[in-house]
Amino acid sequence: MSVDVLFDSPVVRVRQPGKILPTQARYEIFDDKRNHLASATETDRRTRLQILKATLPTAPPAGARILTVTAADEEPILLLTRHPDGRLTEIHQPDGGLVGRILATGTTRHYSLTDDQEQVVAEIVGELSLKHFRVTGPSGARVAHLSKTWAGPKEWLTPADNYKVTFSGPAPEPARTLIVMTTIVLDLALYE
Template sequence: MSVDVLFDSPVVRVRQPGKILPTQAKYEILDDKRKRLAFAEETDRRTRVQMLKATLPTAPPPDARILTVTGADDQAILVLTRHPDGRLAEVHRPDGGLVGRMRATGTTRHYSLTDDQGQVVATVVGELSLKHFQVTTPPKNRIARISKTWAGPVKEWLTPSDHYKVEFTGPAPEPARTLIVMMAIVLDLALYGPM
């Protein structure tokens, strides 16, 4: 199944399984009827001791975070890499071809999404709460909204697991659509996710 068909839903949900101290990042990607479209899983697993050390102020900067995105048939469809500086993430196809990049352009509230040629296909700007992000095309047409949603009392209070909703409000051709869905994961890793 190609990526442009895979994420061709007006609403895409990104949910983390609830774990008290996760040793790797994992995300379910669902359509508006909550049918599983894909699953993203970090390739490296950290020990609980490494996770606790990463929360200390004296911890060294984290390494690159690499997540493999598999389709419903468990075949790899994308590779998401968040660079160690935390300001750049890239999405590649399994063959290594670049789909696009997501770069923080100011604070962690402002991002630029570019295609494989470096052309800006969308910008993402968050509200001060860092829970709602508007996605616009270069002429400032709103095409999507990414929101951090309520995950339920048990997940919210006992785990670092979060839920996100991506609502497409306008036409979002490839690669913008794929980058917008992956942006929910990048935002979680940057703002809320496990170290």
């Protein structure tokens, strides 16, 4: 299935299942009717010791984190690579072609989304709470809203998180895909 069709729902939900000390990141992506659209799974597993060390304030930055995004039929559709510095994430097609980049600008509340030609296709700015993010297109018009929603009591004990993307205006590809993938980038940067 093409990514153009995959994320065409007006509301897209991203859920991270709750596991105590997960050894690899995993996300499930659903449409507004809760139909399973895709999964994103980290390609490498980390040891529990690596996970615990990463929580220390003096921990050095981990290596690149790579997640494979597969459609509901398990066909790979995207490859998300978060660089070791944590500020740059690249989204590629399975054949290696660049879809676009997500770059943290300034702080982890500001993101710039660019296409394969390095043209800005969207800007994302979060509130101080880091739970609500406004998405604007190149013209400055609002095109979507990202929000971190309550995942229930399991959120206290595990890294489980839920995100909701509500599109309010036209967001052509690759902006639409990059906006949805930003929820995973936010989770990896802010909550994991």
